[in-house]
Amino acid sequence: MRLIECVPNLSEGRDLGVIDRITQVVSQTKGIKLLHRTSDYDHNRSVLTFTGQANALREAVLIMYEEVANLIDMRDHQGEHPRIGAVDVCPFVPLGATKMTECRDLAEEVASIVGPKHALPVYLYEEAALHEERRRLENVRRGQYEGLERKLENAAWHPDFGPGEFNPRLGATIIGARKILIAYNVNLRSQDLGVAKKIAAAIRESSGGLRNVKALGINMAHLDKVQVSMNLTDYQATPIHRVFELIRAEAARYGVEVAESELIGLAPADAFLSAAAHYLHLEDFSEQRTLEYLIHASG
Amino acid sequence: MRLIECVPNLSEGRDLGVIDRITQVVSQTKGIKLLHRTSDYDHNRSVLTFTGQANALREAVLIMYEEVANLIDMRDHQGEHPRIGAVDVCPFVPLGATKMTECRDLAEEVASIVGPKHALPVYLYEEAALHEERRRLENVRRGQYEGLERKLENAAWHPDFGPGEFNPRLGATIIGARKILIAYNVNLRSQDLGVAKKIAAAIRESSGGLRNVKALGINMAHLDKVQVSMNLTDYQATPIHRVFELIRAEAARYGVEVAESELIGLAPADAFLSAAAHYLHLEDFSEQRTLEYLIHASG
Numbered sequence: 001m002r003l004i005e006c007v008p009n010l011s012e013g014r015d016l017g018v019i020d021r022i023t024q025v026v027s028q029t030k031g032i033k034l035l036h037r038t039s040d041y042d043h044n045r046s047v048l049t050f051t052g053q054a055n056a057l058r059e060a061v062l063i064m065y066e067e068v069a070n071l072i073d074m075r076d077h078q079g080e081h082p083r084i085g086a087v088d089v090c091p092f093v094p095l096g097a098t099k100m101t102e103c104r105d106l107a108e109e110v111a112s113i114v115g116p117k118h119a120l121p122v123y124l125y126e127e128a129a130l131h132e133e134r135r136r137l138e139n140v141r142r143g144q145y146e147g148l149e150r151k152l153e154n155a156a157w158h159p160d161f162g163p164g165e166f167n168p169r170l171g172a173t174i175i176g177a178r179k180i181l182i183a184y185n186v187n188l189r190s191q192d193l194g195v196a197k198k199i200a201a202a203i204r205e206s207s208g209g210l211r212n213v214k215a216l217g218i219n220m221a222h223l224d225k226v227q228v229s230m231n232l233t234d235y236q237a238t239p240i241h242r243v244f245e246l247i248r249a250e251a252a253r254y255g256v257e258v259a260e261s262e263l264i265g266l267a268p269a270d271a272f273l274s275a276a277a278h279y280l281h282l283e284d285f286s287e288q289r290t291l292e293y294l295i296h297a298s299g
Numbered sequence: 300m301r302l303i304e305c306v307p308n309l310s311e312g313r314d315l316g317v318i319d320r321i322t323q324v325v326s327q328t329k330g331i332k333l334l335h336r337t338s339d340y341d342h343n344r345s346v347l348t349f350t351g352q353a354n355a356l357r358e359a360v361l362i363m364y365e366e367v368a369n370l371i372d373m374r375d376h377q378g379e380h381p382r383i384g385a386v387d388v389c390p391f392v393p394l395g396a397t398k399m400t401e402c403r404d405l406a407e408e409v410a411s412i413v414g415p416k417h418a419l420p421v422y423l424y425e426e427a428a429l430h431e432e433r434r435r436l437e438n439v440r441r442g443q444y445e446g447l448e449r450k451l452e453n454a455a456w457h458p459d460f461g462p463g464e465f466n467p468r469l470g471a472t473i474i475g476a477r478k479i480l481i482a483y484n485v486n487l488r489s490q491d492l493g494v495a496k497k498i499a500a501a502i503r504e505s506s507g508g509l510r511n512v513k514a515l516g517i518n519m520a521h522l523d524k525v526q527v528s529m530n531l532t533d534y535q536a537t538p539i540h541r542v543f544e545l546i547r548a549e550a551a552r553y554g555v556e557v558a559e560s561e562l563i564g565l566a567p568a569d570a571f572l573s574a575a576a577h578y579l580h581l582e583d584f585s586e587q588r589t590l591e592y593l594i595h596a597s598g
Contacts (some may be wrong), residue, residue, distance in 0.1 A: 004436075004538075034595040035590070036588070036593065074598065221367050240575075261580050263588055266589065266593065267588065269572065272572050272575035272579075273568065273571050275572035276539075276571035276581060277571070279540070279575075280540065280543050281558070282537065282560050283559045283560070284561065289568065291334070291568070292568050292595070293332070293591070294334040295302070295350065296591075
């Protein structure tokens with residue numbers, strides 16, 4: 001069975017009734033297993049995680065776009081997390097032996113349907129990108145929803161699918177194929193957004209920090225804290241514990257402590273097993289030393 | 300499927316050809332899945348981990364006792380780890396929805412067969428104990444192989460099954476049923492066995508330390524280190540990271556550093572996921588946030 005994971009990020013994190021209804025149509029699709037859902041008030045954003053084979057996923061995602069078109073209106077949307085549209089990002093991730101090409105094909109097929117159907121500008125990103133400058137999510141999202149109308153006037157940002165006209169209700173959507181990504185946030189015992197922004201700049205790849213780390217400083221007014229909000233795009237090369245310890249060291253420079261960290265959505269177990277191995281100085285340890293792994297392993 | 304785990308500890312860790320042969324007869328038994336094997340030179344001890352349903356396990360364990368009777372001779376045995384016989388300990392552990400009573404019944408059945416068959420004194424321990432003072436493994440093993448002949452002369456230590464006479468070749472065997480146990484060792488950058496013994500005494504339950512921790516100081520001459528060798532009998536109540544940090548603090552008192560730690564055999568993933576959550580200050584995190592768990596979960 002060739003499983004694919006789909007992790008859409010939706011621009012609604014406060015009206016949970018809306019997210020309930022969207023989640024319901026997805027999880028009722030035949031062949032779909034909903035693994036997780038999470039909503040954040042300050043981000044005003046929700047993330048669903050579900051798996052299935054390509055055909056089932058295509059059906060579920062098409063129904064999801066339809067529900068979102070009925071229920072989310074970007075003209076009312078405010079939130080701390082950058083976003084360009086109602087279904088802000090919709091990545092497909094190969095699991096197990098599934099090939100990336102299968103996810104790329106699925107992304108392109110979904111894009112070719114939802115663009116015309118919902119009069120929705122669609123950009124393809126990461127492994128599904130058709131243009132090199134659209135590979136990185138942050139490039140596509142730059143300017144956000146508020147800058148989208150002007151962005152669309154630039155020929156370089158004509159969408160890959162769908163119309164070139166601004167859709168005020170839905171904004172744009174970014175569909176793609178990528179490797180497993182860990183969405184991981186560290187909250188700081190501070191209300192100084194400047195500190196969070198400086199730490200984010202210090203640790204992210206784009207400004208001289210760690211490879212495979214994207215980071216933003218974000219105000220979590222709801223918690224009276226600030227946050228370093230991250231995507232870790234290769235947790236094996238750049239493990240979570242190294243990111244966490246670097247944030248701790250940078251924060252100490254400002255007399256700020258780490259309050260807590262959080263995983264958004266799901267992550268592979270070995271991302272955290274390797275953190276345990278680091279802190280406990282464990283030798284010769286891996287996922288393959290856990291009972292669950294061996295019991296589920298074939299053979 | 301009601302799975303049971305069996306984790307026999309064998310008094311041979313140097314002649315790996317012997318362990319190969321014993322492992323082979325076990326893993327070739329129908330219905331048995333061998334999950335892991337490990338041997339330690341200094342301990343002169345090997346641990347096998349395999350699973351199956353009760354009937355398959357009974358067959359595998361009976362064949363294992365037969366091979367051990369042919370291949371291991373306690374009269375030649377020296378090692379750092381305490382032991383009372385060739386199959387020193389043989390616990391059955393319920394997995395998933397399996398009941399402890401099923402493991403207790405299996406322990407008693409195996410004991411009733413191997414005792415007479417191999418002229419082998421058998422003690423039942425932990426949840427399978429028939430006498431309260433035989434519940435704790437260390438009580439049964441006290442005096443070790445070298446003290447067994449005299450121990451058997453004491454009516455209070457007449458075996459639960461098998462003859463009351465000393466078997467010089469095989470010693471005794473301790474069979475039982477228990478919850479999941481984590482065998483976890485911490486090596487210290489020191490050759491001072493006294494330090495390891497003092498730390499072991501400081502952290503173990505029996506002398507005022509942490510609940511659910513059994514610990515010994517052991518010389519690892521092979522590594523030029525000393526070791527705190529432990530059994531953690533309830534990793535949920537007394538998590539690994541707390542044990543590790545307490546050892547580190549006690550060792551610092553003697554100017555000694557932790558070199559590395561090691562898991563013997565296998566452990567449940569959540570024992571290490573919870574260590575990661577501790578060190579990373581992770582909120583709202585559990586095994587159920589890992590992809591693997593949710594993909595294998597039923598429903």
